[in-house]
Amino acid sequence: MPTATAAGLRCYELWDPMPDEVREGARRFATVQALNELVGVLPFAEWLDRAPSCTRRQMLMAKVQDEVGHGHVAARVAEDLGMPRERILVDYLEGRSKVHNIFHYSFASWEEFGPGLLLMNSAAIFQFRSLMKGVYLPYGRALRKIEREESFHYQHALDLTHEVLTHGDAEQRRRVQEGFETWLPRVLAYLGPPDTETLHANRMHQIGLKPDGNDELRQAWLSKIIPVFEKLGMHVDPALARQLPSGEWEFAMPDWAEVKKVIAGGGPASQRRLDWVRGALDRNTRYRRALRGVA
Amino acid sequence: MPHVPTDTDVYEVFAQTGSGSPLNHVGSLVAPRRDAAWHLAKETYGRRDDLFRLWVVRRTDLIVSSADDRGLLAAKTRMPHRQPGFPTTRRRDRSAAPDTAAPPQQQPDGAASGPCDDPRGATGPAPGRLWPALAEDLFVLGNRLGERIVDYIDLEESLAVGSIGQEALAHAETILTLHGFDASAADAHFFERPQEQWRVSRVIGRLGDWPSTVVCGLVIAAAVSVLAEERAGDEPAFAAIRDEQLVHLDHWRRWVRALAAWPETSEEFTRAFTEVTHCAGDLFGAGPQDALTDALHARLAALVGDSGVPGSRLPHLPVPRAAGTGGSVLADCLARGRLVRAHYAPQVFL
Amino acid sequence: MNAPAAAATPPPDPLTGVVADVRDPEIDVTLGDLGVVRSVSRTDGRIVVRLAPTRLSCPARGEIARRVRSALTDAAPGHGIQIVWERGIWQPAAVTAAGHDALRTAGYRVAGTTPRCPYCAGDDVVRAGRFGGAVCKVPYDCRGCGSPFDVIGTAGCSAVLPVPDVRQGGS
Numbered sequence: 001m002p003t004a005t006a007a008g009l010r011c012y013e014l015w016d017p018m019p020d021e022v023r024e025g026a027r028r029f030a031t032v033q034a035l036n037e038l039v040g041v042l043p044f045a046e047w048l049d050r051a052p053s054c055t056r057r058q059m060l061m062a063k064v065q066d067e068v069g070h071g072h073v074a075a076r077v078a079e080d081l082g083m084p085r086e087r088i089l090v091d092y093l094e095g096r097s098k099v100h101n102i103f104h105y106s107f108a109s110w111e112e113f114g115p116g117l118l119l120m121n122s123a124a125i126f127q128f129r130s131l132m133k134g135v136y137l138p139y140g141r142a143l144r145k146i147e148r149e150e151s152f153h154y155q156h157a158l159d160l161t162h163e164v165l166t167h168g169d170a171e172q173r174r175r176v177q178e179g180f181e182t183w184l185p186r187v188l189a190y191l192g193p194p195d196t197e198t199l200h201a202n203r204m205h206q207i208g209l210k211p212d213g214n215d216e217l218r219q220a221w222l223s224k225i226i227p228v229f230e231k232l233g234m235h236v237d238p239a240l241a242r243q244l245p246s247g248e249w250e251f252a253m254p255d256w257a258e259v260k261k262v263i264a265g266g267g268p269a270s271q272r273r274l275d276w277v278r279g280a281l282d283r284n285t286r287y288r289r290a291l292r293g294v295a
Numbered sequence: 296m297p298h299v300p301t302d303t304d305v306y307e308v309f310a311q312t313g314s315g316s317p318l319n320h321v322g323s324l325v326a327p328r329r330d331a332a333w334h335l336a337k338e339t340y341g342r343r344d345d346l347f348r349l350w351v352v353r354r355t356d357l358i359v360s361s362a363d364d365r366g367l368l369a370a371k372t373r374m375p376h377r378q379p380g381f382p383t384t385r386r387r388d389r390s391a392a393p394d395t396a397a398p399p400q401q402q403p404d405g406a407a408s409g410p411c412d413d414p415r416g417a418t419g420p421a422p423g424r425l426w427p428a429l430a431e432d433l434f435v436l437g438n439r440l441g442e443r444i445v446d447y448i449d450l451e452e453s454l455a456v457g458s459i460g461q462e463a464l465a466h467a468e469t470i471l472t473l474h475g476f477d478a479s480a481a482d483a484h485f486f487e488r489p490q491e492q493w494r495v496s497r498v499i500g501r502l503g504d505w506p507s508t509v510v511c512g513l514v515i516a517a518a519v520s521v522l523a524e525e526r527a528g529d530e531p532a533f534a535a536i537r538d539e540q541l542v543h544l545d546h547w548r549r550w551v552r553a554l555a556a557w558p559e560t561s562e563e564f565t566r567a568f569t570e571v572t573h574c575a576g577d578l579f580g581a582g583p584q585d586a587l588t589d590a591l592h593a594r595l596a597a598l599v600g601d602s603g604v605p606g607s608r609l610p611h612l613p614v615p616r617a618a619g620t621g622g623s624v625l626a627d628c629l630a631r632g633r634l635v636r637a638h639y640a641p642q643v644f645l
Numbered sequence: 646m647n648a649p650a651a652a653a654t655p656p657p658d659p660l661t662g663v664v665a666d667v668r669d670p671e672i673d674v675t676l677g678d679l680g681v682v683r684s685v686s687r688t689d690g691r692i693v694v695r696l697a698p699t700r701l702s703c704p705a706r707g708e709i710a711r712r713v714r715s716a717l718t719d720a721a722p723g724h725g726i727q728i729v730w731e732r733g734i735w736q737p738a739a740v741t742a743a744g745h746d747a748l749r750t751a752g753y754r755v756a757g758t759t760p761r762c763p764y765c766a767g768d769d770v771v772r773a774g775r776f777g778g779a780v781c782k783v784p785y786d787c788r789g790c791g792s793p794f795d796v797i798g799t800a801g802c803s804a805v806l807p808v809p810d811v812r813q814g815g816s
């Protein structure tokens with residue numbers, strides 16, 4: 001008996017006959033996620049060799065590994081739907097796919113790393129919680145697990161930020177504050193352009209692969225994350241985000257033209273990410289062939 | 296005229312086992328801070344007997360005879376077991392070789408060097424000296440492998456190097472824990488010691504291209520699993536280290552065979568295999584060489600030989616480790632590791 | 646077990662339940678059901694908790710310790726708390742029946758038995774590599790329903806699972 005989502009849409013298992021647009025849509029979601037896990041981990045991996053203690057280093061390495069593991073999971077889901085995994089990074093290098101705006105930047109300091117990680121991680125959790133309600137069930141199950149694992153990294157990010165705020169000097173604490181203010185607008189933009197008016201016409205929403213609207217997610221995320229930063233003792237500038245008596249959040253609207261430019265490759269680290277991936281594929285292709293050829 | 300040794304990390308340990316017995320010098324150790332030295336001394340010298348009194352004093356706070364004063368306090372400056380970087384002598388072992396038994400072999404110039412520089416002449420149980428050296432290798436290897444997660448040889452390999460890297464770091468830390476370090480002392484050991492005090496294997500300097508990394512992984516996993524086997528029966532953590540390292544060894548063997556057999560990579564692989572195995576003779580070369588280290592080395596050689604590719608140039612007998620190895624690989628690892636840490640007070644980080 | 650021996654064994658400290666109920670930070674299962682809690686004892690106002698990590702390099706140790714401390718501080722304020730990690734002794738067999746259920750619901754299976762899909766219970770599964778996203782996990786794919794899942798186990802656990810990894814990346 002076919003299962004159904006809350007919206008009453010039919011759900012699909014791998015071997016179920018499904019409309020092409022559901023199959024293609026699910027493949028695209030999983031592919032986009034795989035790419036963003038693989039490239040999106042680079043800003044964090046850059047800090048591995050600077051993580052300042054055995055425990056912090058192990059935790060960061062575990063985080064980086066886990067993100068790549070999530071990329072592996074998403075790539076397997078995409079592969080089942082017809083996307084060869086080898087193409088994920090190649091399409092990115094050849095301009096056929098893009099990564100989210102937040103991965104076009106680097107962290108300027110360890111102090112910025114904590115709040116940046118916390119903002120990105122919590123927003124991703126809200127994305128996953130939404131997407132896991134989608135109609136392609138294997139992907140939904142994968143996301144449910146991933147979301148739970150992300151919650152563990154969320155604890156790590158919170159703890160790391162708290163550590164710097166507690167033990168850092170005034171200058172270091174100031175950099176945490178600045179990091180928050182730098183990354184908040186970027187992560188607000190990561191959740192996508194306003195769509196309250198247009199969601200009903202979004203085909204991915206209609207077929208049940210994008211259950212919630214961007215604005216809905218952004219509001220829910222702000223309700224969760226802003227009190228977290230306030231509890232950490234940080235100042236939340238009302239010009240950046242403030243809650244109205246109705247409970248709704250007002251926030252500094254991202255400059256969407258700028259966001260678009262960044263995603264197209266105009267961000268400060270855009271080229272750096274492309275160069276890294278290209279270098280990695282270039283120097284390792286023959287080793288990959290060796291493993292495949294003999295194994 | 297007395298001179299003061301300059302190595303501020305070296306502590307001398309004195310212990311009294313009963314109210315009637317004298318307070319004896321029982322050994323020396325290296326620790327990053329006073330509290331770590333105290334902790335380490337308790338762990339190292341306090342385990343076997345109930346101690347009545349324990350004194351730990353920084354060597355630079357001692358007034359020690361120089362070469363000119365030989366004959367007055369010669370035993371104190373000799374301490375043949377001491378070794379930069381780690382405590383090595385447990386009480387039970389010292390009973391077999393008391394301080395006073397060793398003949399003076401002071402170098403003509405007393406100021407030439409503090410610690411004994413001749414590992415073959417050093418005393419102390421071999422495994423106790425081999426572990427800390429392998430922990431250093433594991434730490435650097437683990438860091439390198441972690442950076443390889445995003446090298447995307449392929450997705451499965453990213454997860455492999457990440458897992459092996461995390462476990463290498465955890466094994467390095469576990470080894471220190473089993474030798475009495477608490478977390479902050481372990482951090483200080485890996486993050487704050489100057490490069491001159493490290494004694495990594497020569498293979499660490501080769502951790503560059505992928506084939507060399509594979510061979511480094513292979514020889515280190517082989518060495519660690521061989522040594523862990525010695526203690527696996529009486530300490531579950533060593534058994535776990537052995538089991539995990541055997542999984543790593545299996546992984547590297549698959550790579551070794553693949554790279555050797557594939558026409559496109561066989562030439563560069565053969566070169567890497569030759570060079571890295573040639574450097575690997577010192578994996579068990581951190582302490583005195585005796586029948587035990589020779590036997591461990593033979594098992595290492597058998598494991599490396601068993602990887603299914605010819606051309607190993609592993610020396611037939613262990614080669615002593617030297618200070619100052621590791622080259623830019625170690626230098627970068629240490630320098631990068633201090634970039635954030637240097638701006639915070641000690642013990643801030645979890 | 647005979648009666649005198651049973652009588653000689655002190656009953657577990659009531660705080661054992663407090664520790665056993667703490668939830669793992671990464672998977673929705675309690676530490677007790679995961680088989681991580683070895684013992685909880687009280688001496689001279691100090692609580693000693695012995696925990697066995699699933700792997701030596703378990704990155705959740707810090708967060709687990711924090712949660713255990715927090716739970717004990719709530720349940721028995723004013724005690725010193727010492728957490729001892731017993732390394733290398735955790736085994737898949739330590740997972741309780743309730744633990745197996747919780748893990749299955751969360752998308753995991755435990756090493757040591759023939760792996761079945763935690764979602765559809767099918768046995769048409771393939772290993773998707775030797776190493777997973779975390780050191781305690783080995784990735785699998787169910788060919789029946791298409792769901793990725795993980796097997797939780799110890800070092801070399803892949804050796805006890807007689808499943809070939811027919812799914813290798815790439816072509």
